[in-house]
Amino acid sequence: MPISWYPGHMHKARKQLTASMRDTDLVIEVLDARAPRASSNPLLAELRGSLPCLRILNKADLADPAVTRLWQQYYSVQPHSRCLLNGLDVPLTRQALMKACRQLVEQSSDPARRYQILITGIPNVGKSTLMNQLLARKIAKTGNEPAVTKGQQRVKLEAGWFIVDTPGMMWPRLEDQLAACRLAALGSIRNTALDLEEIGWQTAEFLLADFYPQLASRYQLKQRPAGVEELLTGIAATHGCLARGGHVDWHRVSELLLDDLRSGRLGRISLETPSHNSDMDRTDQGELTT
Ligand SMILES: Nc1nc2c(ncn2[C@@H]2O[C@H](COP(=O)(O)OP(=O)(O)OP(=O)(O)O)[C@@H](O)[C@H]2O)c(=O)[nH]1
Ligand SMILES: [Mg+2]
16 A cells, blocks of 8 residues: 555645745755655755755664764755754754854844744654744643644744744655655554554565664574564564464554654664665665566
């Protein structure tokens, strides 16, 4: 089943975003540090046009720090843009954010001039949490599921500067289904819009190919399973995911694996690197799928 998630409220959010861009001086694009390419919405790039862009690699505490550094370098050389990190271990301060904003936005000599920053990104990447963090108070509702924020919220960040939180937005056609699978695995697509067992299976497939040590440590695997079925059957047997009669409950074992990946219980994992030569990206090019 192809992955696709563009419910009605996102169409509305897109219209609101188009309108808000007209009064915006700088766009923050919040990316998931574990999969920055997959979590970059092409529709947002189109809507922001030539506005300066500050990319934030968020949830950096869940990603491989060495790979995150490569992504930061990669994005830092793009024109009219900067790239900062945020995560539980490297919380971005309002001062650091404002420094980058002032470098990116041309300042007017008019003291009455007001500036607007728009926080954008796909669902569940941590936009509202970031806004609360920058304001040091809970202004926006947050939650560990996609599509928590339903409307825009504009607040004063500091004198002359306003910041707007926006609903997470996907785009109508997810052409790159491998990237879509990464987003589904990381929790940016609502579980109810997915065939969870299929995503669990595909996730198990790429984890087994590229992150076997993390799987072995989390599930106490004694030897490398020959394939996905053996891996999931083994996890199900040792982690309470068997149904009546001893059959594997594929739904429960999929949920367990996805929860472990999303929460970091499998360790700090990056699913993409900027280079096209990583194992994950070789899969894109079909070299591992023969
Ligand atoms: N580990 C970790 N979790 C984070 C971080 N930032 C946000 N989260 C968690 O990610 C989940 C989603 O956060 P939100 O701020 O609601 O995400 P959002 O982008 O506003 O989501 P939508 O409004 O649905 O688009 C919450 O459970 C947060 O606690 C982070 O830097 N590290
Ligand atoms: Mg939100």
